[in-house]
Amino acid sequence: MNRFERGIKESFSVPNPIKKEEFIKKFPKPEMSLSKFVISQIPYVSKVTWALTILMFISVFLAPRILGVKVTWFISGLTPLMALLAVSESSRSQKYNMAQLEASTRFSLRSLLLARMLLLGIVSFVLIIVSVPLGTFYGSFRVFETSLYVITPFLLSASIGLYIVRSIKGNNGFYMVSAISLFISLIMFMGDKYFGFLFLSVGVKYWLMLFMLLLVLTIVESKKLLNNTEDMTWSL
Amino acid sequence: MNNIGTLYRYEIKKIVGKKLFWIMSALLFLLAVFTPFSNLVGSYYESGEKIASNLSFYKEEQAGKMALSGRALDDELFNEAITAYSKVPDVFNYSSTEEYRKYALAYNEVYGFIRTSTGLKFEDIKNWDHDATYVYEKRKENIYLYLEDSFLTDNEIKFWKDNYEKLDKPFTYYYHDAYQILLDSFQTISIILFAFVSIVLSGVFANERQLKTEPIILASKKGKKETFMAKILAGITVSVSVSLILSIILFSLCLGYYTPEGFDYSLTVYFNAATYDISIGEACIIAYLIMQIALVLFSIFVMTLSEVLKNSVAALSVSMLLVILGGMISIPQSFRAIGQIWDWLPVSYLAIWNMFDERTFPIFGKCILSWQIVPIIYIFLSLILYMIAKYKYKKVSVE
Amino acid sequence: MELVIDRLSKQYGSKIAVDRISAKLGKGVYGLLGANGAGKTTLMRMICGILKPTSGSVSFDGIDSEEEDFRAILGYLPQDFGYYPDFNAYDFLFYLSSLKAIPKKEAKAKINELLEVVGLREVAKKKIKTYSGGMKQRLGIAQALLNDPKLLILDEPTAGLDPKERVRFRNLIEKLGKDCIVLLSTHIVSDIEHISDEVLIMKDGSFIFQGKWNDKESSLEDFYLSQFEEGEDSE
Structure with missing residues (x-):
């Protein structure tokens, strides 16, 4: 502010505003589109989740150099952990008793859940899209088999996890989801050494059937979780 | 004592009352029931054509092997095996030919013995003109070479060579499928059991904080020392009981279906590196007994984590990570000390190639075998961990 | 029968949750009043021996709160x-x-x-x-x-109880207070109005009032609020 502006300010008193609130209310409230809402949720996804996701991406890129042909099992062991992160983020409202507050906001709990599931679903999808070619190139299976071995454990972990968080509230449910996802990861990490019979070429058709079944189950459970938001606010 | 008994029973109830316990137990038992028969399921295919069911294939093989059981691995048996294999066409997939099934199938383990001892390739069978003395000499030569390349001390190399000399030769062949399956599935079963313990015991202490029952427990007369003991005992009871039941089921199924024959089969014939006088049956018993002791140590470790971290998911993640790393990582033998320590950790040790390998524990110039010393180390470590956890729990508060 | 609290303190970093509290409590019912964050729960946890104090001690008839014999005579109902x-x-x-x-x-x-x-x-x-x-x-x-128990520590015991249950509870506490030391914290002044022998009012980790109150002069609620006003005036 220069000395003239200062001089004018000192010389003249500004009249008190009249009908200030009514005037401000005339301005249209800024609206938020659904896509903007989804993007706005990015910083509200837990930092630990983002950190672990980044770590997973780094591991996927480094794995071929370190593990060579065993990279397929490593990647297929990572994807259930990605599903665990996605499911646990989706159930945060329940876990921290925020469901009632979130249910009463403009973007309802249902939209919030959808936004979180979309966000982490997209990230998981990117991880899988990146992993499959790497797994195929460095591993010992063809594209089709690698895709099945990478995606199926993800869907298994996701479908079971979504069912559990819907049925069992609180820390108990979260623990069960963690335990089951870690167990699936363990089976896949150890796949070549101890569970080789699961990866024989004769078994591919069973993997395909399991994949289709789990894809349907994951979609059904996701829908049920979204429709179940009313139940989350029931505090008993 | 009455109160500790009641506390102990309630702690067990807390562990087994969870759905996850029953889900994991069911998975374990399914695995135990499926494992002995996993090779018999399905069919054998060649170029998309079904050749035979695995079961019928196995039945033929079993009959053949049983007919040879009890015979010495000597000139007569070797010549029979070579003659049988000579009738098999020299093609890439020779093991799927009719001739193989008809003549050679029963002799596959005898042929395997010759092959691992002498390096004989299938295509050179028709030119074989050696005898049993040659086979045993070559075997000895290869084993001695292996010992010298295994980064062992001079004392250890001498120890193993002396042991090998003491073994009665020629070895006797026995049909031993029951014990082979028990040993082959040993590490898989162990890994799943460790995962089971991680999942079931990670919340033993942490759950009290998460469920908000900790203040009431700590404010009770028996809320510290006795509660701690009851929890530890309950955790150990659950893990060892499940493991014992699993082992009994596995032994019963294997010995029941495949017969107990072959108990006295020399382990060194099955596993070259084990050049000492122990049978495959004894090895099975030792392995599964050590598994129980390892589980006690791992259970106390998981419960200690649960107490220290005060978070069941954190305890679960750390212990499962160790199980995964133990199964995935192997340290080269050239790093003798670190490699031995790593391979002797419970998460890595429960594997035949670690339990019966050639690395020993030297005490006053004597070489103590790993399976003789490791259980003692585990018991000692269990006591140390117990003391640490007890000390930690004594100082616990609701902060 | 005497509970002795001797200069009990609890500090978390720079925050003093309980500030050198001393008291001697005999048989009877003691109502512990205070705003949220006054330090009531922290104090009660230290009395029960489940939270280590930064300094000070608690004993019952000479038995320190860390001993098993102390816990043998203790009955504790946590807030949550x-x-x-x-x-x-x-x-x-x-x-x-x-x-x-x-x-x-x-x-x-x-x-x-x-x-x-x-x-x-x-x-x-x-x-x-x-x-x-x-x-x-x-x-x-x-x-x-x-x-x-000879020492009963109740942290917000009537939370979640309906009025009829609260009356039953009050009668029970009144009866118990004849034979043991009952320390009861609450936000509901009526819970202790007619049954407490002494009132302890806590603010910012210290007792700002400790003693009997005269129900003929004013209601306990007014008395409680006046203690806070006095406290603010003196500041």
């Missing part, structure tokens, strides 16, 4: 306590009886008696996870009384 979802009321109380070293036979009789007193006899075999908030609170009260 949990339960094992798969346990029923019998299981829960039997389990706590064993924690309190009560022999089985005696425990059985005591549990039946207490379930009757708190009105949970009919639902005793149902799993706790099916109970309402008030039922869980009543179960909590029952477990605090299992070992006939």
